[in-house]
Amino acid sequence: MLQKVVRSTVIDAPIERVWAVLRDFNSHDQWHAVVDKSRIEGGAAPTQVGCVRSFTLKDGAFIREQLLTLDDREHRSTYCIVEATVPLQRYVATVTLKPVTDGRRTFWHWESTFATPPGQERELREMVARDVYEAGFENLRRHLRLGADLRAPGTAPMPTALPVPCRRVVVRAYGGPQALQPEAGEARPPGPGELRLRQRAAGVNFIDVYVRRGWIPAMLPLPGTPGVEGAGTVLDVGEGVTGFLPGDRVAWMGPEGGGYASVHTISAERAVRLPAAVEDETAAALLLKGVTADYLLRDLGRVQPGARWLVHAAAGGVGLLLCAWARRLGARVVGTVSTEDKARLARAHGCEQVIVTPDYRFAAAVRRHFGDGADVIVDGLGDAASAENFEALAPCGHWISLGQASGPLQPLDPNLLVSKSATFSRPVAFAYVATQDRLAERARRVWEALADGTLKPPPIERHALDVAAQAHERLESRRTAGALVLVA
Amino acid sequence: MIRLYVSSIIDASADTVWARIRDFNGLPQWHPAIADSRIENQEPADRVGCVRHFHTRDGGMIRERLLALSDYDYTCTYEILESPMGVENYVATLKLTPVTDGDRCFAEWSAEFDCAEGRERELSDLIGQGVFQGGFDALKRAFSRR
Numbered sequence: 001m002l003q004k005v006v007r008s009t010v011i012d013a014p015i016e017r018v019w020a021v022l023r024d025f026n027s028h029d030q031w032h033a034v035v036d037k038s039r040i041e042g043g044a045a046p047t048q049v050g051c052v053r054s055f056t057l058k059d060g061a062f063i064r065e066q067l068l069t070l071d072d073r074e075h076r077s078t079y080c081i082v083e084a085t086v087p088l089q090r091y092v093a094t095v096t097l098k099p100v101t102d103g104r105r106t107f108w109h110w111e112s113t114f115a116t117p118p119g120q121e122r123e124l125r126e127m128v129a130r131d132v133y134e135a136g137f138e139n140l141r142r143h144l145r146l147g148a149d150l151r152a153p154g155t156a157p158m159p160t161a162l163p164v165p166c167r168r169v170v171v172r173a174y175g176g177p178q179a180l181q182p183e184a185g186e187a188r189p190p191g192p193g194e195l196r197l198r199q200r201a202a203g204v205n206f207i208d209v210y211v212r213r214g215w216i217p218a219m220l221p222l223p224g225t226p227g228v229e230g231a232g233t234v235l236d237v238g239e240g241v242t243g244f245l246p247g248d249r250v251a252w253m254g255p256e257g258g259g260y261a262s263v264h265t266i267s268a269e270r271a272v273r274l275p276a277a278v279e280d281e282t283a284a285a286l287l288l289k290g291v292t293a294d295y296l297l298r299d300l301g302r303v304q305p306g307a308r309w310l311v312h313a314a315a316g317g318v319g320l321l322l323c324a325w326a327r328r329l330g331a332r333v334v335g336t337v338s339t340e341d342k343a344r345l346a347r348a349h350g351c352e353q354v355i356v357t358p359d360y361r362f363a364a365a366v367r368r369h370f371g372d373g374a375d376v377i378v379d380g381l382g383d384a385a386s387a388e389n390f391e392a393l394a395p396c397g398h399w400i401s402l403g404q405a406s407g408p409l410q411p412l413d414p415n416l417l418v419s420k421s422a423t424f425s426r427p428v429a430f431a432y433v434a435t436q437d438r439l440a441e442r443a444r445r446v447w448e449a450l451a452d453g454t455l456k457p458p459p460i461e462r463h464a465l466d467v468a469a470q471a472h473e474r475l476e477s478r479r480t481a482g483a484l485v486l487v488a
Numbered sequence: 489m490i491r492l493y494v495s496s497i498i499d500a501s502a503d504t505v506w507a508r509i510r511d512f513n514g515l516p517q518w519h520p521a522i523a524d525s526r527i528e529n530q531e532p533a534d535r536v537g538c539v540r541h542f543h544t545r546d547g548g549m550i551r552e553r554l555l556a557l558s559d560y561d562y563t564c565t566y567e568i569l570e571s572p573m574g575v576e577n578y579v580a581t582l583k584l585t586p587v588t589d590g591d592r593c594f595a596e597w598s599a600e601f602d603c604a605e606g607r608e609r610e611l612s613d614l615i616g617q618g619v620f621q622g623g624f625d626a627l628k629r630a631f632s633r634r
Binding site (some may be wrong): 006007008010073098099100102103105107109134137377 | 587625
């Protein structure tokens, strides 16, 4: 009676990458631990249907197998044993890959039928299932995790346990932009649950200015490297990391900092893979700001058609995204900016009315436009504008304090809120992406909004990593519009 | 001819998921887009050839005929007889395959159909994302272990 063995698994890599290894009929000695040597007889190509491979196994066994089917469209390979020192008779096996479309993973199905000498059925079934198929799954996973399939044949593996040299920006004493000092450093190897990436772009955010000034010491212990988001390519991954492989393009955001560096090691929980359509610089410019717009609109502001939103710094990185997205979701948006140029930009991104005010005077204009004020205020201005903000708030309005460019807000008297039955929030973006699932979900909405035209890519101002101080000077000058990134 | 293919991993055995989805009259019990369903002429829902008559939550009426059902391969194939979508020659297959290393299964939903020129993208999104991925997302939530 014919024996049948079926084993299957899911590999955290796109089907193209897994198939590139498995379609090579002569590759097993590179990734399968039981195979010591492999060669194709007669010098045929390993894609030649009918070719025969000759295996020597680590335990000394010898097997010759013939390729019967190679199907690049169905991602299928069928082969049989023509001669072997193990008693597998009439052995025919098929490897089939299928794409898992909702996550760029691969389903791998491996099955075979064969006959055995009497009494050895069970032993040989287990040998094929465990030592060949299940071990093969684990071995290929490891092969991909090490990026071994990305190397030219014959080159040394990347020293995963070693630090990698990098450029980075270090703060040794809190202060002005000049506190940002570039230097040569090392990115440590990824520990369990971590990945190390070569960054092409790091996002610059106002929170980086606050930590540089020493306003939030917990976020930047000295000496330390600021930067809470970036994008690049995975170099290597630590133990236990699934979903990321060397060569994957990723973006990340997280409060641990360290982003102003050309190579950076982060928790894999903070990272998301990037769709092909989103470039590194766009991702670094957009991830934190887009996620911020997403939780402000959906979770905190619960945007509704007709809702009246007041967005400060409407031509800034978050402001432009908020204007465009809120407008698409049916809200009415008034913005404030400091110059006429910025007003034009904010209008182009969906702001129906823009108030140009270099000195934080806007409440009267907002009330004129919206009747009794704004239902939601997104405030990055801070102390100098707090009285005007409260004045601009409609009854039962929601004042969301996102930043404090003009200085830290004074303590707010709860009784002040009573007079308008108002709500005050002081959110932190990182709390809204506390798990990888939530980060991935919000990021996906941002990339989709970008793809369908809801969000226009903001203007991106680029600075070299080594002149991060200059980028901070620009951001603090209030002369920039859109997003700033450091390119490594 | 348009071909659609959507696949996913669901965190439950193929037997468990199959028990939920094999009922040709059971869409409203697991698919969030379906409001109600009945089998025409009081036929059993697992008789090949039976016709399900159901409404989507936005009010559309759809009639589909069961073309193949396999409890061995965890496969169900059906065609559309009548729908407001504007598709012709529509045949779809929903299939589960066990993943042997862990208590989970690989789910595939594919379809072939013809439609008016220019509507390919819209219908692919509606069926591929709205119907197929929407169904898988609901199953993933229903069988989520977290």
